[in-house]
Amino acid sequence: MKTQPNRYYARWVWLIFIMSALPVILLGLFSYGKSSGVVREQMNKETALSLQQTQMNVEHSLKVVDQAATHFLGSKIIQTALNEPLRPDQFQMYAQVKTELSSLQRLDTGIDDIQVWSKSGNWLINNEGLYRLDSWLASHAPEELPEPAAPSEWDAGAVKASSSPATGEDRAIWAEPSNESAASGTADDFCGIDVRLLKRLPLTAYRGSGAALIRIPACGLSRLISVNADHEAVLMYDREGRMLIKKGVALDDMERSLRQSVLKLPRQSGQYDTSMDRRSFTVTYRQSDYNGWTYVSVVPLDQLTRSSREIGWFTLYICAGLLLLSIMASLLWSRRLYRPIAQIYKEVLSQIGVAAPRKPLDEIQMIGEQVHTLFDAKKRLESRLEGQTGLLRTFVMVKLFLFGMKEGEIAERMESLGMRQNFSRFCVLALQLGALDNTRFTGKDIDLLLFAVNNMAEELIAEERRLQPIVLGRTQATVLTGNDVSDERLLSDAFAAARLMRQTAAEVLGLEVHIGISLSYRRLPDVPRAYEEAVEAAKRHAVFGEEGIGCFADLGENLTLHYAYPFALQSELFDAVKLADRERARPLLAEMLRQIEESSPNAHDMQYHAVRLLMNVLGLASGVARQAIPMPRQQALLDELFQLSLPESGEAWFMEQLIEPVIAGIEGQTEVRHRVLVKQMVEMVHAEFDTDLTIDTCADRLHYNASYLGTLFRKSMDVAFSVYLAQYRHHIALAWLKETDMPVKEIAERLRYNNSQNFIRSFRKTEGVSPGKFRESAREADEQTSREASIGG
Numbered sequence: 190m191k192t193q194p195n196r197y198y199a200r201w202v203w204l205i206f207i208m209s210a211l212p213v214i215l216l217g218l219f220s221y222g223k224s225s226g227v228v229r230e231q232m233n234k235e236t237a238l239s240l241q242q243t244q245m246n247v248e249h250s251l252k253v254v255d256q257a258a259t260h261f262l263g264s265k266i267i268q269t270a271l272n273e274p275l276r277p278d279q280f281q282m283y284a285q286v287k288t289e290l291s292s293l294q295r296l297d298t299g300i301d302d303i304q305v306w307s308k309s310g311n312w313l314i315n316n317e318g319l320y321r322l323d324s325w326l327a328s329h330a331p332e333e334l335p336e337p338a339a340p341s342e343w344d345a346g347a348v349k350a351s352s353s354p355a356t357g358e359d360r361a362i363w364a365e366p367s368n369e370s371a372a373s374g375t376a377d378d379f380c381g382i383d384v385r386l387l388k389r390l391p392l393t394a395y396r397g398s399g400a401a402l403i404r405i406p407a408c409g410l411s412r413l414i415s416v417n418a419d420h421e422a423v424l425m426y427d428r429e430g431r432m433l434i435k436k437g438v439a440l441d442d443m444e445r446s447l448r449q450s451v452l453k454l455p456r457q458s459g460q461y462d463t464s465m466d467r468r469s470f471t472v473t474y475r476q477s478d479y480n481g482w483t484y485v486s487v488v489p490l491d492q493l494t495r496s497s498r499e500i501g502w503f504t505l506y507i508c509a510g511l512l513l514l515s516i517m518a519s520l521l522w523s524r525r526l527y528r529p530i531a532q533i534y535k536e537v538l539s540q541i542g543v544a545a546p547r548k549p550l551d552e553i554q555m556i557g558e559q560v561h562t563l564f565d566a567k568k569r570l571e572s573r574l575e576g577q578t579g580l581l582r583t584f585v586m587v588k589l590f591l592f593g594m595k596e597g598e599i600a601e602r603m604e605s606l607g608m609r610q611n612f613s614r615f616c617v618l619a620l621q622l623g624a625l626d627n628t629r630f631t632g633k634d635i636d637l638l639l640f641a642v643n644n645m646a647e648e649l650i651a652e653e654r655r656l657q658p659i660v661l662g663r664t665q666a667t668v669l670t671g672n673d674v675s676d677e678r679l680l681s682d683a684f685a686a687a688r689l690m691r692q693t694a695a696e697v698l699g700l701e702v703h704i705g706i707s708l709s710y711r712r713l714p715d716v717p718r719a720y721e722e723a724v725e726a727a728k729r730h731a732v733f734g735e736e737g738i739g740c741f742a743d744l745g746e747n748l749t750l751h752y753a754y755p756f757a758l759q760s761e762l763f764d765a766v767k768l769a770d771r772e773r774a775r776p777l778l779a780e781m782l783r784q785i786e787e788s789s790p791n792a793h794d795m796q797y798h799a800v801r802l803l804m805n806v807l808g809l810a811s812g813v814a815r816q817a818i819p820m821p822r823q824q825a826l827l828d829e830l831f832q833l834s835l836p837e838s839g840e841a842w843f844m845e846q847l848i849e850p851v852i853a854g855i856e857g858q859t860e861v862r863h864r865v866l867v868k869q870m871v872e873m874v875h876a877e878f879d880t881d882l883t884i885d886t887c888a889d890r891l892h893y894n895a896s897y898l899g900t901l902f903r904k905s906m907d908v909a910f911s912v913y914l915a916q917y918r919h920h921i922a923l924a925w926l927k928e929t930d931m932p933v934k935e936i937a938e939r940l941r942y943n944n945s946q947n948f949i950r951s952f953r954k955t956e957g958v959s960p961g962k963f964r965e966s967a968r969e970a971d972e973q974t975s976r977e978a979s980i981g982g
Contacts, residue, residue: 299409
């Protein structure tokens with residue numbers, strides 16, 4: 190057969206995998222996102238702090254220059270020289286000014302050149318010497334000296350070469366730098382650009398008569414800039430957006446974009462992301478309150494996220510490992526959980542054969558479909574069994590009447606068949622047909638008449654007041670129930686039902702019937718005893734006159750039922766069957782059938798005892814070998830027994846159809862060693878019943894654990910060892926009471942009772958009478974049997 194795909198198993202694996210993988214993936218994504226954000230935030234903070242440090246370093250250097258220049262230009266010699274023409278006879282004043290200028294440049298400030306000029310004195314002094322201001326301006330035309338708009342301001346300019354008017358040599362001149370020239374500098378070569386400090390002279394005047402111009406090469410300030418040359422670029426712009434310094438990696442076309450952005454920055458400091466040529470950057474900027482310059486740091490975003498990528502790869506490896514573990518766990522756990530379903534699925538496939546389903550089904554759907562089919566079949570079977578309920582109830586009642594069931598089994602069977610159990614006491618009505626003389630019926634119609642009477646009982650007595658009526662041999666039996674009523678009320682109802690049945694039989698069938706009523710009982714296992722009492726009362730119908738209805742209680746207190754059924758012999762037979770002892774079982778069966786035949790006054794009583802034996806054997810089979818005789822076969826055996834000639838073929842039939850299957854079932858369930866042990870224990874009981882024999886004694890002799898032997902004995906014999914020993918001692922007591930004149934006290938001592946009162950109490954509980962009364966009844970029965978035999982002879 191083509192194997193069906195394991196669709197449900199695959200879905201199960203996927204479900205478990207997704208349930209285990211989804212948290213791992215979500216946790217990995219959250220971890221990566223959170224850690225990346227933290228790392229980037231930390232890197233941005235470090236970049237901002239580094240840029241702030243660069244700004245502080247540069248501004249500190251500029252402030253040192255500004256303060257030193259202010260100190261120098263505010264000196265008395267400068268204030269005096271501003272208003273003097275500095276003629277040759279004033280060379281000493283010039284020398285003092287020149288000395289001050291030289292000392293200012295010797296400071297570690299990076300000052301490259303200082304120009305000081307006076308319009309009123311018409312002179313200009315720089316590093317190269319003293320010039321007349323008008324001559325210097327003429328030689329540098331069309332350029333002009335800057336006019337300070339404020340007492341002190343910072344600016345930028347480019348350095349150009351020219352000739353001095355005094356010597357004809359090339360001198361540095363001032364010129365306004367262009368954006369293109371500023372942008373053309375390399376990363377670390379910005380010495381062509383000067384950072385200039387312009388101060389108005391005198392310092393405190395509203396309108397100056399002169400000025401001072403201090404030049405610092407931009408490349409001298411670049412050493413104050415801290416930058417990561419591998420991936421960072423730091424740029425410095427003046428307030429007009431002209432780039433003064435660039436240090437770090439090349440940014441190519443991005444510099445123009447940065448210049449435009451610098452002019453539009455909304456705050457004094459901040460960060461933003463930008464992109465150029467499919468590459469993203471993070472720009473950090475700070476604007477100075479001191480001189481309005483802007484400091485910019487540009488870092489490629491992929492450099493900032495390098496640590497994040499490392500964290501991402503690490504997270505990916507961890508998640509991949511967890512996913513691999515989840516896959517392995519999903520496969521292993523799913524296979525373990527799926528194993529029972531796979532076994533059921535395999536069994537279902539083996540049962541449905543090669544026929545393929547009409548549509549693709551997974552395992553659960555296939556199993557569900559088969560379970561649905563099973564329940565449908567169950568419903569159909571139940572509907573069929575509903576028609577057999579009456580027959581099954583009748584069969585249960587037959588077993589109940591013939592000692593075939595225990596109390597627990599009775600309750601279970603009655604509940605399964607919906608039979609009433611809500612009653613507190615009951616009695617049995619036994620109906621027997623009278624003589625058929627002068628009627629339209631013959632002996633061949635007896636079975637039909639009993640069937641008709643049984644139907645009358647079902648119709649005349651309400652269902653809530655009775656159990657299922659049955660026919661046993663020549664007797665129709667009905668269990669009449671009562672709830673919360675006294676014994677007297679129950680017997681009164683029984684008499685009323687009996688009169689109604691007798692009257693109806695006379696009117697409908699024209700028959701006279703005799704009905705016996707038993708005593709009131711409470712336990713259903715007492716039904717057989719109640720049935721015997723009712724039958725006995727029905728047989729003695731002559732005592733009750735023409736009414737034909739009698740109660741066992743009216744026969745007198747001294748009447749004790751003497752059962753012709755050989756219970757002791759049946760117990761020995763069942764012991765042999767439980768031990769699978771065929772050699773011992775066969776003669777016991779033959780002897781039991783012989784006693785039944787001899788003690789039965791007519792064929793119907795003999796058949797009744799045979800049915801009792803059959804039901805008791807079936808009860809034994811259900812207790813020790815449940816599958817030995819199936820339920821359908823049990824009903825067939827009952828039908829066969831009614832057609833059987835017991836004297837001719839009873840022994841062979843019972844042996845082949847009942848005893849052999851039960852023994853075979855026991856042999857199939859019990860090991861030989863266990864049977865040997867139990868047989869030895871039974872032999873000990875039979876041989877040493879008059880000693881202080883216990884399960885511990887047997888365990889010591891057989892060299893086994895006492896608890897183990899007790900469990901084994903109970904399992905094999907269906908009764909505890911102590912109970913079996915007590916039962917056997919009771920059987921011996923019955924035999925001694927019947928066959929010997931041994932005093933009751935001596936019997937009690939030999940059977941190991943503590944005193945005779947205990948023995949009498951135990952005997953009365955089992956037999957219903959004292960040992961002395963039992964002995965008297967047994968002897969009276971024997972004498973009556975002897976007289977009947979002598980009269981018959």
